[in-house]
Structure formats: C-alpha cells, structure tokens
Amino acid sequence: MRPDSIEATARAAAQDDDEAAPRPDGEGAGSDSSDVTGAGPRRLRLPVPWPMPRQPCGVSYTDPLVDSANRRAGVTQVPIATHRYADTLVAMPAGRIDHASASQFENELLPLLEQARDGNGALVLDFSGVEYISSGGLRVLMIAATRMRSQQGRLLVSDLRSVVAEIFAISRFDRVLTVAPTLETALGSCSAAALAAYRRSTATP
C-alpha cells in the first residue's frame, strides 16, 4: 500500500477533475461540451486520473476534440505527483501518455530532473498510474534519461502495468531504460537511505 501522503498529493493534482468524471455511458463528459467550443469560462474537466481504472480490454483513445480543448485551457492531462524518499525523488505520472498529451508530459517531467539534483541524482518514475504510453511519450523518457546521464544522474522506471510493459518490450525501450519491477526495487538500487525511508513509510504499525 502506498503512503497516504503520496495518494493525497496525487488526488490534489486531480482535484478539479473529480466532479466531472464521465460515466461509462459518456454522460459526464458530454456536460462539458460548451467548454470544448470555448463558449463557457469553465475549464474542461477530465476523468479522475488517480487511481486509473483499468480498461477491460485494450485501451481507449482520448477524444481529439477534448484533447484540443484541454490544451487550450491548460488542463493537465498527465498529472505528476512527487515524493522524496530520503535522498531520492520519485515521480508518479498518471493517465494516458499519448500523442495528444506527450508534450504536456514533457513539460511536466523535465523540470523534475533539476529537482533530482538535490538528492543523490536519481529520479524514479513510478509508472503504476500510467495506463498507456505512445512513441511520443517514450521519446520524452529517452530525453529525460539522456539528460539525467549528462548530469551524472540516473533515471529508473518502475511498476509498469502489463500493457505498458509490453509496449516497452516491443519498442525495445526495456533495453535502453532501466526498468525495475517495483518501486522498492528501484529505490533499493538508488540508495540504502531511500530504501529504508520507503520501508518505513509502508510498514504496518
């Protein structure tokens, strides 16, 4: 189980979106149509990104009209919550990193590389909330990994969902990025202090 503080941070990032989460029949999403056309001042709201519901089969596509409206409104499509375990920074993106959201994911992620300098130079991406990643999203990971290496740091990715793990394997990104099965494993390879902090945070009282 994850520390409450992490979940709270992620929920805060998604706070605006909770009310308008569309129902499976699509009714919720339809209520924002006035925002899509730009007629209303309200921001377009997105489905709850945390925790992400798993799709029963495959993954769905984001409506390009909604994507476009979200970009105009500056809505975060792939919120990234962060948490520091001792000297190691952990970032937890959530949602679909597809062709429509990859650039926003890049804008959110790259500043975190600087923050990782404050610790041991490692950044762990906990991907348990990522349900899909496109080639554009993988390109962002490659940029991040390259920059981390140039600043003598490391980028690790952990907790891939099965679909995302398959995408990593098919694209061969599992060979060019450091992928850990769990956040605990990833933190253990970063520092003993980070691992200890993680275990303390997950220990049952």
Place this chain on the structure above:
Amino acid sequence: MKRVRFWGTRGSLPIALTADAVRRKLLAVLRAARGRELATDADVERFLAGVPFADAGTYGGHSSCVQLDTGGDDFFVCDMGSGLRPFGQAAMAQRAGKAGQTFHVFQSHLHWDHIMGLPFFVPAFIPGNRVVIYGGHEDLEFALRRQQERPSFPVDFSIFGAAMEFVRLEPGRVYDIAGVRISMLLQRHAGDSYGYRFEANGRTVVYSTDSEHPLGDAAHLDRFVDFFRGADLVIFDAMYSLADAITVKADWGHSSNVVGVELCQRAGARHLCLFHHEPVFDDAAIDAVLAETRRLEEITRGGSPLQVSAAYDGLEIPL
C-alpha cells in the same frame, strides 16, 4: 486497384539466404515432421501450411520494388530496387514479350537500393515499350543515367530501346495518371524522399518508405495521419525498433513498427504492411517483429482492428 504484389522488400541492401540458413530451415521442418503421416503430397502441403513462415519460407532479399495492379493495362511500380528485375521478367512473361507496354514507375528517392534494378529491367530494352519515371527530385534523370556510366556499369543508359520519360511531381498536387488518382508527400530522409498515395476504384494504397518520423513534431505526424487517412493498405518503413530509431539510429531516415501502428490507428487505415526490412534481420527476426507488431495493435486498439502483415518477396495482397 485490385492487388499489390511485392517484388523487393529489403532495406538498404539486397541479401541472399546462405547455405547455413537453408540448412537450419530444413532441420526445423524435418524435426517438426517427426512422427507425422506424410504419405501424400496433400499431407505434405497440409503439414507445411502449419510450419512457421520463417522455417518453411523466407522474406526474401531483393531491395524495394512494389507493383500495384490497378486493373488497367498499364503497369504501376513503386521504386526500382533489385526486385525490379524479377518484376520485369514476370511482366514480359505476362504479356508474352509483346512490345507496346507502358510502365509507370514512382520513385520514393534516388538512393542506391531504390534504383539498382533499372539496368536489369528487361522491358526497358524493348523498343516500343514506354517507361515513365515519376519523382519529386530535381536530379531524377541525372541519378539514373549516372548509375549506368563507366566505371560503375558497362551498359550505358542510352542503350535502352524503350521510350524513357521523366516526370517531376510536386507534393500538394493531385495527379490523374492512367485513371489512378495520385498524390505525394515529402518525407524526412537524407536527400529527401516522397511517399505516394494511390486511389482507384474505391481502394487506396499508400507507399511510404525511407521515412523518419520526428516524434516531437506534432504537425509532421498530423500530416502523415492525413496522408494515411482511411487507406486500405499502408506500406510502411519499419526498419528499426523504436528504441533504435530514436537513439543510435536517429537521423538515419527510417521508422519503426511502433510508429507504423500508431499512425495507421490514428488514420483509420485498414491494413499495415511492414516494409524495408533491416538487412541484418533473418527470417526468424522478422517473424518476431511481425508477431510483436500484431500484439501491439491488439493491446492498443481503440476502434476497428488494423490488419498487420510483413512484406516478403512474392507476397500478394488483394484489395
């Protein structure tokens, strides 16, 4: 548009099966045959139909050459790689060697592996034939004449008996050539390359090889989605893995199976054909890429299924 036939599917350089590779295939097939009842030819055919393509067949080694059967009398061909030679022989046989044939050839670009078949293209030696070569490059004619100059080749371009014509096309325009609606798109490749979209009789084929896709350029990707829109078949440069294409082989001018699936899914295309295979890949490696690509399509499918194939020399795809 009735069908597409592949005469050359290999990227960069033609290759050939080695004796060792043939022996490995035989071993695999014979091992799979142990204990089977193969008394008749029909038994053998049935058995072979269940053997993996990498063991019972081969993807072939000719470089790029694809024939479009439009249903008309004229021949339509994309690129003149080494596959142009067997295509020329088949075309001669099909028309019983009669002159008066017209060949429309669409060049993606002028790199060696895409033009090397022309000096061996028998119909070009037949007076009365007409070979019309289309492309977007200013030096289209120069490149083809030069490859047959000494000391590179012993037979000069001027020996050709057919009428050799060159037509420069422009991206953004739509052409009607022998009843086929054709448009082209500038692609990212060293020295530029061009993709072609062919539409006839309610069917659409896109030929897009030697084309790199900068994944951070949304406008570029949108152009290709529009170009592929609703196509019945997209022949796509899938030479590298995605990781290779954007790391060690960035700017080498090629793409990946992953990007092929994504663009075709966004475009609502019906069939993706992986093309321009990496010459270092053996048949088993291409089989594996095909299986992985089909799996990727399955787990990322959002709408109608996208059929995925891997081109091989001799493959025919009906439209």
